[in-house]
Amino acid sequence: xxxxxxxxxxxxxxxxxxxxxxxxxxxxxxxxxxxxxxxxxxxxxxxxxxxxxxxxxxxxxxxxxxxxxxxxxxxxxxxxxxxxxxxxxxxxxxxxxxxxxxxxxxxxxxxxxxxxxxxxxxxxxxxxxxxxxxxxxxxxxxxxxxxxxxxxxxxxxxxxxxxxxxxxxxxxxxxxxxxxxxxxxxxxxxxxxxxxxxxxxxxxxxxxxxxxxxxxxxxxxxxxxxxxxxxxxxxxxxxxxxxxxxxxxxxxxx
Numbered sequence: 001x002x003x004x005x006x007x008x009x010x011x012x013x014x015x016x017x018x019x020x021x022x023x024x025x026x027x028x029x030x031x032x033x034x035x036x037x038x039x040x041x042x043x044x045x046x047x048x049x050x051x052x053x054x055x056x057x058x059x060x061x062x063x064x065x066x067x068x069x070x071x072x073x074x075x076x077x078x079x080x081x082x083x084x085x086x087x088x089x090x091x092x093x094x095x096x097x098x099x100x101x102x103x104x105x106x107x108x109x110x111x112x113x114x115x116x117x118x119x120x121x122x123x124x125x126x127x128x129x130x131x132x133x134x135x136x137x138x139x140x141x142x143x144x145x146x147x148x149x150x151x152x153x154x155x156x157x158x159x160x161x162x163x164x165x166x167x168x169x170x171x172x173x174x175x176x177x178x179x180x181x182x183x184x185x186x187x188x189x190x191x192x193x194x195x196x197x198x199x200x201x202x203x204x205x206x207x208x209x210x211x212x213x214x215x216x217x218x219x220x221x222x223x224x225x226x227x228x229x230x231x232x233x234x235x236x237x238x239x240x241x242x243x244x245x246x247x248x249x250x251x252x253x254x
Contacts, residue, residue, distance in 0.1 A: 007155065011154050018033045021033055030205070031201050032206075034205070035180070035213070036212060036213070042158055044056055044059070044063075044233055045230075045233055053224055056220070058171070059171065059173050060217050062105065062171035064113035064214075064217055065101065065174075066175035067210065067213055068120065069096075070178050071120035071207065072097065073093045073097040074203045075096075076093045078124065078200065081191060081199065100116075101175060110221070117210070121214075124204065125204060125208065146189065150181060154181045183206045208248050209244045211243055211247055212239070215239050216237065216240040217236070223235060
C-alpha cells in the first residue's frame with residue numbers, strides 16, 4: 001500500500017515540475033527535461049520493488065527495443081511534418097512506433113536495439129541541427145488542461161504497467177517503460193502553436209535526452225546484479241542526467 005501512495009505522489013509531482021520548468025524557460029529546456037528517463041526510472045523502480053531485481057533485469061531488453069521505437073517516432077514526425085499537416089504526421093509517427101517496436105522486439109537483441117537507437121538519435125540531431133540555441137528562449141503557451149493531463153496520463157501509465165506486470169511479463173513491461181508521456185504531446189503542441197522550429201527544439205532535446213536514457217538502461221543491465229536494484233537505479237539516473245546536459249552543452253558549442 002505504501003508503494004501505491006508513492007506512485008500517486010512521486011509521478012504527478014515530477015510531471016508537474018518538468019512541465020512548469022519547460023513553460024518557464026522555453027521549448028529547448030522542455031525538450032531536454034522531457035527526454036530524461038522520468039517514467040522509465042519510476043517504472044523500473046517500482047518493478048524492482050514489487051517484482052524483484054530479476055524481473056526488472058529481464059525487462060531491460062524490452063525497454064531498449066521500446067526506446068528505439070520512440071526515437072523512430074520522433075524522426076518520422078519531423079520528416080512527415082515537412083510535407084503534411086499535424087494530424088497526418090501524428091498518424092505516420094504512431095504507425096512508425098508500432099512497426100519499429102515490432103521489429104526490434106522480434107529481433108530480441110540488445111545490440112540491435114542499441115545500434116538502431118543510436119543511429120536514429122544521430123539522425124534526429126543532424127536533421128534538427130538548424131535549431132539555433134540563440135532562439136531557445138521562445139515560450140510556447142499551452143492550454144491550462146495540458147499539465148493536469150500529463151500528470152494524470154503518467155500516473156495512470158505507471159499504475160497500469162506495475163499493476164499488470166505479472167500478466168504482461170518483463171519484456172512487454174519493459175517496452176512500455178520508455179513511452180514519453182510528456183514529450184509526445186509537448187512536441188505536437190509546440191508544432192501547432194510555434195511551428196516546425198519550436199517542434200524541432202523539443203524533438204532535438206528528446207534525442208539528446210535519449211542518449212541519457214540509453215545509458216540509464218545499459219547501466220542498469222550492468223549494475224543490477226552486483227549492486228542491487230535501488231543503487232543501480234540511482235546511479236543510472238545520475239548518469240542519464242549528467243550525460244544529457246553535458247551532451248547538450250557540447251552540441252551547443254559546436
